[in-house]
Amino acid sequence: MQSTKSHIDEESMITPALVAKFGRGASQVVDEVKLREKRGQLALVLELARQRFERHDNTSETVARLAADLHDLRVTSGDGVWKQLIPLAQAHPVSQYLQQDPFTSWSFRKPRGYSGDAGLLDIIYQHPAANDAIASASGLGMEIFDYTVQASTSVAARERREILAREVDAAAEKAEHVEVLAVACGYLRESELSEAFRDGKLGRWVALDQDADSVEVVAAANRDTAIVPMVGNVSGLMRRTYDLGTFDLVYASGLYDYLPYAVAVRLTQRLVEMLKPGGAYLFANYSNEIRTDGYMETFMDWPLILRADVDMWQIVNAAVDRNQVDVEVFYGENRNIVYTRIRKKGA
Ligand SMILES: C[S@@+](CC[C@H](N)C(=O)[O-])C[C@H]1O[C@@H](n2cnc3c(N)ncnc32)[C@H](O)[C@@H]1O
Incomplete structure (x- = not known):
């Protein structure tokens, strides 16, 4: 089975x-x-x-x-x-x-x-x-x-939004008309903090989410911009259902907290494949150091899969050939969220 x-x-x-x-x-x-x-x-x-x-x-x-x-x-x-x-x-x-x-x-x-x-x-x-x-x-x-x-978990989520915007801006500093993919984008609120987006420097910013209502909100707020809203899901990405091409930057925030290890590995593998040489994949996960876990699981009915840096390394090591990529695993300021950045060598 x-x-x-x-x-x-x-x-x-x-x-x-x-x-x-x-x-x-x-x-x-x-x-x-x-x-x-x-x-x-x-x-x-x-x-x-x-x-x-x-x-x-x-x-x-x-x-x-x-x-x-x-x-x-x-x-x-x-x-x-x-x-x-x-x-x-x-x-x-x-x-x-x-x-x-x-x-x-x-x-x-x-x-x-x-x-x-x-x-x-x-x-x-x-x-x-x-x-x-x-x-x-x-x-x-x-x-x-x-x-x-x-x-602290809310503070970390707000910092995560800023980190995502900075990641987009950093990619746009390196090349012109960069192509970005946000997986599980929600309302893509980080776009409101991105200077590169505001200045019209991006080539395209594909915003993918399984929730059509959220994608519609992104579409309505961003007509005639580089943002390309798209209804899609993790399964479709892993099965190569979407013809999306390759990207300078791919990121996923607020998603791995729900993905069991096997899915996390397969998704990571697939999204790294979608990077151009020199491109980066950034993903975030609430860390096992959070202290609000009991409250969230009871009164918020909001269970998360929490991970430590070692768990992120385990996903990386199972998903990619370490000779082909450079990897950083780091925590946000209050250590409530742990991040992994995988950069494809080349370019
Ligand atoms: C916690 S929100 C994060 C939104 C946004 N990335 C952010 O950081 O603000 C999680 C998002 O993941 C989306 N999502 C959950 N499972 C998904 C899946 N299997 N495929 C695509 N999107 C998914 C939900 O629809 C939701 O918008």
Whole structure:
């Protein structure tokens, strides 16, 4: 039987149900004694947070403490037990408070039917397009939002957007009319930060995403520019369905966090093939050093595949011939995101 894992997100959308079915801990036998112990600890942590909300204690401190406690629980539970704790947390009355945060609530509700849609990224980017979604929040919701939007993972996502724009600008410095491919582009918000794009220096910027609504937003905002919006997915790229040619720069942000190892390797292989000599492929992944993982998996219902630098090297070593490329693996400023840049030798 072909591995079901390799089909988890090739076609389109990742959902927590898929991750729960095929992801870490899915087939682990659960130690009942440990499960009982951790269930008890979870109940205490959640009840403490609920009481603090009820007493109107400092909201940021309440959420920060809850997030730290959930991280500790996730780390000490092991995958199998943690997986069983998630629905218990989600069903707890404290959730009524947390779901007043527009960020938490958008992630949990999944208006597009999958985790990490471009609208959620707009909330994290504090983009004006997200103003309406934020404005309707309650007073408590705004206080929780003050914490979640400043959490280290959100800070790292905003830095990632800047890094992508700088990468495009650096490619445009090296050659004229460079060709760029953004895989899983969302709303391609990095284009708003790119000087090379603003100055009309790019040859083409193909913006590919599986979500036709997101691609339509990109199209509407960028008519008569170098941006070429395109509905497409990881599976189509790997099967060479699209006749896209080659690129000076290819990048993927907010995608590998959903890709199991086998898919990550095959996609990397394929995208490096699509580089011109001297071209670069940059991909990002949330790192296993993040501390908001427990909160994200419970109250945001947003599980991610976290990776360390060694995991990125493992993908690289399986995907490419190291004699043909130069590789850098590096962390963003707060180490919540790890990046890999593969540059094809030549040119
Ligand atoms: C977290 S968002 C990232 C958006 C953007 N790259 C950014 O950094 O702001 C993830 C995006 O991946 C897209 N996506 C998820 N699975 C995909 C797949 N298999 N093929 C193409 N796009 C995919 C989603 O539609 C979504 O727009």
